[in-house]
Amino acid sequence: MISAYSGTAVRAAEKPLLEAGNGPALMQRAAYGLYAACARELLERRGFLYGARVTVLAGAGNNGGDALFAGARLGRRGAAVTAVLTSAVSHPQALAAFRSAGGRTVELSSAVEECTRLCAASDLVIDGILGTGGKGGLRGPAAELARAFAGLTSGSNPSPVMIACDLPSGVDADTGRADGVHLAADLTVTFGAAKTGLMAGPGAVAAGRIEIIDIGLGTVPGQAVRRLETADLSGLLPSPRKTDQKYSRGVLGIAAGSAAYPGAAVLATGAALATGVGMVRYLGPESVCRLINTAHPEAVCATGNVPLAHVQAWLAGPGAGTDEDQRRRALEAMTSGLPAVIDADAISYVEPGLGPQVVLTPHAGELTALLTRLGETVTREQIEGDPLRYARRAAELTGATVLLKGWATITASPTGETYSQAEATPWLAAAGSGDTLAGILGALLATNRCNRDADLEPPAGYYAELAAAAASIHGRAGNLAAQAGPLEPSALPAAIRTVLGELAAMREASKRAGRRPKNREWQSVPFNALPRLR
Numbered sequence: 001m002i003s004a005y006s007g008t009a010v011r012a013a014e015k016p017l018l019e020a021g022n023g024p025a026l027m028q029r030a031a032y033g034l035y036a037a038c039a040r041e042l043l044e045r046r047g048f049l050y051g052a053r054v055t056v057l058a059g060a061g062n063n064g065g066d067a068l069f070a071g072a073r074l075g076r077r078g079a080a081v082t083a084v085l086t087s088a089v090s091h092p093q094a095l096a097a098f099r100s101a102g103g104r105t106v107e108l109s110s111a112v113e114e115c116t117r118l119c120a121a122s123d124l125v126i127d128g129i130l131g132t133g134g135k136g137g138l139r140g141p142a143a144e145l146a147r148a149f150a151g152l153t154s155g156s157n158p159s160p161v162m163i164a165c166d167l168p169s170g171v172d173a174d175t176g177r178a179d180g181v182h183l184a185a186d187l188t189v190t191f192g193a194a195k196t197g198l199m200a201g202p203g204a205v206a207a208g209r210i211e212i213i214d215i216g217l218g219t220v221p222g223q224a225v226r227r228l229e230t231a232d233l234s235g236l237l238p239s240p241r242k243t244d245q246k247y248s249r250g251v252l253g254i255a256a257g258s259a260a261y262p263g264a265a266v267l268a269t270g271a272a273l274a275t276g277v278g279m280v281r282y283l284g285p286e287s288v289c290r291l292i293n294t295a296h297p298e299a300v301c302a303t304g305n306v307p308l309a310h311v312q313a314w315l316a317g318p319g320a321g322t323d324e325d326q327r328r329r330a331l332e333a334m335t336s337g338l339p340a341v342i343d344a345d346a347i348s349y350v351e352p353g354l355g356p357q358v359v360l361t362p363h364a365g366e367l368t369a370l371l372t373r374l375g376e377t378v379t380r381e382q383i384e385g386d387p388l389r390y391a392r393r394a395a396e397l398t399g400a401t402v403l404l405k406g407w408a409t410i411t412a413s414p415t416g417e418t419y420s421q422a423e424a425t426p427w428l429a430a431a432g433s434g435d436t437l438a439g440i441l442g443a444l445l446a447t448n449r450c451n452r453d454a455d456l457e458p459p460a461g462y463y464a465e466l467a468a469a470a471a472s473i474h475g476r477a478g479n480l481a482a483q484a485g486p487l488e489p490s491a492l493p494a495a496i497r498t499v500l501g502e503l504a505a506m507r508e509a510s511k512r513a514g515r516r517p518k519n520r521e522w523q524s525v526p527f528n529a530l531p532r533l534r
């Protein structure tokens with residue numbers, strides 16, 4: 001599990017250390033971690049550091065200081081390092097160290113074009129313009145450079161590895177908002193703790209891969225945004241017990257699809273079965289029942305009512321369209337007291353007063369409509385720009401758990417626990433992909449351990465965690481399916497099975513070896529792995 005904190009909270013954790021005079025030591029640790037990541041990336045691409053062309057974009061503050069110290073270390077290993085100074089002032093000790101390591105400096109204000117070309121012709125660019133002290137987007141010549149650089153490195157042109165120091169400049173460290181011009185990175189090396197700004201909205205898109213350097217801050221105060229890793233998924237996945245039968249494994253009721261949109265129900269059913277329920281009970285029009293039974297003969301299909309169906313969880317909404325019976329079933333499902341995924345058309349029937357076991361799964365457009373109906377003044381652009389804020393607001397207003405789809409999918413519980421998963425591939429932006437996610441989540445709700453063991457009370461945020469797990473599985477399956485070319489959502493169930501099979505094998509192997517599965521998505525360099533500092 002990765003816990004991310006706002007830039008404000010990380011700065012508060014740094015404060016006592018700075019007051020005790022440890023600022024220079026913290027900066028050296030940060031700079032060393034950044035240098036080590038840059039050296040590794042260069043070695044992977046070129047095989048050696050000597051002669052590598054490195055450009056450091058250095059701003060006025062400590063972020064620029066970190067980047068210049070890292071550049072100095074690369075210079076001492078033989079890289080040809082140039083610093084583009086984006087401000088009239090620079091961190092004095094870091095600038096001196098950079099110059100004494102043979103680094104050349106250029107002032108951006110007098111040479112924007114030259115500096116842009118320099119960046120584009122580099123092997124590696126370190127973005128040290130703004131960190132947690134940044135306010136708003138890039139301004140003046142730095143904004144010009146960022147725009148021109150994006151133009152020069154788009155398309156098939158070879159581009160340098162872009163490494164953000166702490167966070168991509170121009171991105172808000174607390175929220176991930178990018179109200180003005182910002183830079184984007186292949187890798188963000190972040191210090192002390194991951195920042196929430198790297199987990200949501202434009203910040204999550206701009207961050208690229210994330211590496212956390214522990215600089216010895218200790219506990220960071222404030223609420224974390226969490227991200228599940230491989231090791232965390234194991235305990236949340238369906239795992240039948242020796243004594244289980246089909247009912248005790250978990251039955252998912254699906255009230256989805258309509259005569260006009262039958263495909264959504266087929267996709268959701270396929271995904272739920274692939275995720276591992278004991279049974280799917282489908283409720284809907286006869287024509288859809290026939291279609292589902294052709295694709296999935298094991299599904300039990302009927303035209304009946306929600307209150308009479310014995311299930312452990314509900315999934316309602318995908319493809320429901322204007323079907324009045326499906327609307328009634330969705331309303332009954334969300335007020336049944338059972339865990340329920342409320343997706344697509346059913347989101348438009350939601351009223352306040354739900355519980356955390358109800359998980360709403362809107363995209364930004366559906367959330368705009370929902371929040372507007374509940375009295376908030378908000379646009380789709382505002383939600384896309386600050387998804388953490390609006391997912392949390394929707395959870396607060398409805399009492400339900402909210403899964404907001406996006407490049408980083410945010411899940412928020414009404415009690416404030418928040419997750420961000422970013423395994424998705426852009427190929428998942430396709431019709432039918434959301435129905436599949438709803439099917440995965442429905443299956444996790446039906447099979448979850450709190451549901452199956454009556455004496456287990458779900459802890460706060462439990463449903464947000466399950467929803468995050470569903471987003472993670474969906475993203476992993478999407479990546480796998482996209483390896484074979486443009487992704488068809490109907491290929492996702494097979495990929496889900498493979499992903500879950502791999503996770504289960506990993507869980508068994510670690511159980512035998514007596515350790516937790518290894519995480520591969522994020523790198524975190526622990527404090528004690530950094531060299532001792534003089």
Ligand SMILES: NC(=O)C1=CN([C@@H]2O[C@H](COP(=O)(O)OP(=O)(O)OC[C@H]3O[C@@H](n4cnc5c(N)ncnc54)[C@H](OP(=O)(O)O)[C@@H]3O)[C@@H](O)[C@H]2O)[C@@H](O)CC1
Nearest residue numbers: 014026027060061062063130131132133134135136137166
């Ligand atoms: N503190 C620590 O212990 C450690 C901190 N560490 C590192 O320090 C970073 C934080 O450093 P920081 O506080 O110096 O802020 P930073 O992000 O460099 O920028 C501030 C400067 O930028 C300016 N500025 C602001 N907005 C602007 C804009 N839109 N466009 C243009 N300029 C703008 C602002 O001007 P001002 O607003 O003051 O007029 C000021 O001059 C942190 O991210 C991490 O990398 C690590 O070394 C570990 C130890």
Ligand SMILES: [K+]
Nearest residue numbers: 127130167169
């Ligand atoms: K930066």
